[in-house]
Amino acid sequence: MPRQEKLRIIAAYAILCVVWSSTWLAIKVGLADLPPISFAALRFLIAFIVLLAVSIGRVPLLPKNRADWLLLAFTGVLMFAVNYGLLFWGELHISSGLAAVLQAMIVIFGMLFAHFLLPKEPLRWQRVAGALLAGGGVALICGRLLEHGGMLAFWGGLGVVVGGGGAALSNVLLKRRALELAPAMIAGWQMIFGTIPMLFLGLAVDGNPLRFHWTGRAIFCLLYLAVIGSALTFLLLYWLLPRIPVNNLQTISLITPPGAVAIGWLLGGEEFTLWSLVGGALVLAGVWMIFRRVEPVEVPLKCEAAMPRA
Secondary structure, three states: OOOOHHHHHHHHHHHHHHHHHHHHHHHHHHHOOHHHHHHHHHHHHHHHHHHHHHHOOOOOOOOOOHHHHHHHHHHHHHHHHHHHHHHHHOOOOHHHHHHHHHHHHHHHHEEEEEOOOOOOOOHHHHHHHHHHHHHHHHHHHHHHHHHHHHHHHHHHHHHHHHHHHHHHHHHHHHHHOOOOOOHHHHHHHHHHHHHHHHHHHHHHOOHHHOOOOOHHHOOOOOOHHHHHHHHHHHHHHHHHOOOHHHHHOOOOOHHHHHHHHHHHHHOOOOOOHHHHHHHHHHHHHHHHHHHOOOOOOOOOHHHHOOOOOO
């Protein structure tokens, strides 16, 4: 491989790690001014427009048949309305770093759904052990949230975990039926199908977006999450897919949560109890066990399912 190509790959990988580690804090900061459901909906509406703009004239824009439309609609609601709706709401009540750690449960849920829906991906002992270890970490974190943060913190953490389950099911369903559509447009159509119900819910719950508290901070967080944290990262991810092994790409899921914790502590002034850190370590250890010694599998376009991202 030419040296320039290696440098591009390293740069793209590093950008994904840094950006996906930072988006959690950007959500937390933006929530100081913007309501969660409308904030999430506007983020992905803008991201869809960007993805559509860069795809026009380059790739086919539309799915080929009704079944593909239905799959994109259903998985889009799971991935964006359920997952990100709960994630943005959950971060009202828990720290950004803790949310990133809890979202790592996407890996666990994905493994369980794959066992039942993908015959070529049965459970193995090390994956079961990893799932139990990570589940123990989540139980420890949620128990401490209930004890020290109150019911809203407990439900916020639980909501992030449940949202991760929706994201995992979305990705397994997409993996079971590979779509003949450019990756950017798979992500784009998922975004818009998940955004539509959030827009209506946001109007009902949050009111007119023109009356939100549109500070410079809020606008920066929204644009950063939409353009950098969504559109750019999806494009970089799909550029990397054919260039490095999937297992190497999946290591981002082990880097992002500690990165989010570090950024939340350094830039957001977040504090973490010892038990939260212990629980987070158990979650990441479980995720590592699931990836360890797993035989390579040919993964279609949505292999980033295993990567907790915000």
